[in-house]
Amino acid sequence: MSAHPDANSYTAAIRDQVVAALGARHEVDLLDLYAEGFVPELSARAHELHTAEPSTKPEIANEVERLLAARMLVLVYPTWWGSQPAILKGWFDRIWTTGVAYDLVPDKALLQGRLSNIRRLVVVTTHGSPKWVNALEGEPGKRLVLRGLRTLCHRWCRTKWLAFYGLDRAGDVERRSFLDRVDRYFARV
């Protein structure tokens, strides 16, 4: 999945590198949220139906089907304000629903994960600011995915976090070097 408004962005280049590296040995479904016109806002009606059967929400059936078909989920996006761009957050809000991503455990405020199809969860993200700034601020976006979403995936779901820091100051050499690193990871996965 990718989430960047600009088709000429570095995020888009990373996305292309991921797809190319995976394509040799895996079947790749690319969901480019902006290109596909994904609507991130949860409507009043969708909120009312949030815990209802998935069949009551045909408008998200396509994205749900694609999520359930995946054994590996790769999220490619720029980190803004320490976490995912709003369009990607909206994908979690609208698609990771009851009966899809989790079941509600009766009498408890807990979720039972349903996404046992996902055995590998990978994030490839860029930060404008350097690593120490992000560490100081607790990297909320990282926790959200690795500590939050991962619990709904396969019990032994493996995770990988590939992050480029200091994009604001980086030159072509650093950018190319990161693309090579991304290529090496996905060519072997």
Next chain:
Amino acid sequence: MRALVVHSHPREDSFSAALRDAAVRGLQAGGHEVRVRNLDREAFSAAMSVEEWRAYLGPEPVLDPLVASHAADVRWAELLVFVYPTWWFGLPARLKGWLDRVLVPGVAFTLDGQRVRPALRQVRRIAGVTTYGSPRWAIALANDAGRRTLTRALRTATGVRCRTTWFALYGVDARGPEERSTFLRDVEQGMARL
């Protein structure tokens, strides 16, 4: 103080809307001047557009009149209050979109070469009012990502001397009417004392 309340929830019949109203009553009782913005009522678009992205570092990053209106309110405010449900350990998409699209260069901060300088130093306090589906321990496991996102973004804009206050109710789906009423009252009284 001049208080801006930013609310993000799709339904007016929600507990979140009731919390917003309690916060507003409390702020008014405390003698604050209050402006309220409802992101869902205004159909505030969450996703930054390609035009906004390309304009971000330029002379005029604000392109949308609705965003300009929010930017004006943020520059007016001395107290920022966010009322929202925590979804997936973070902010609803619209509220995240408010950070992405409103807190831009020239509004929230200025870029002096590579240095980021706060431009909202008149904001003395940020308050959050949020509910969580999960229990407290699960939120701690995810390091309270939503709160961190908000305070991180706002501290970049306000500078580190800005104080924060948080009102949180965990495991909200399992809470009955009495506990909810108690939380509403705590928020109203808490706001009056800010």
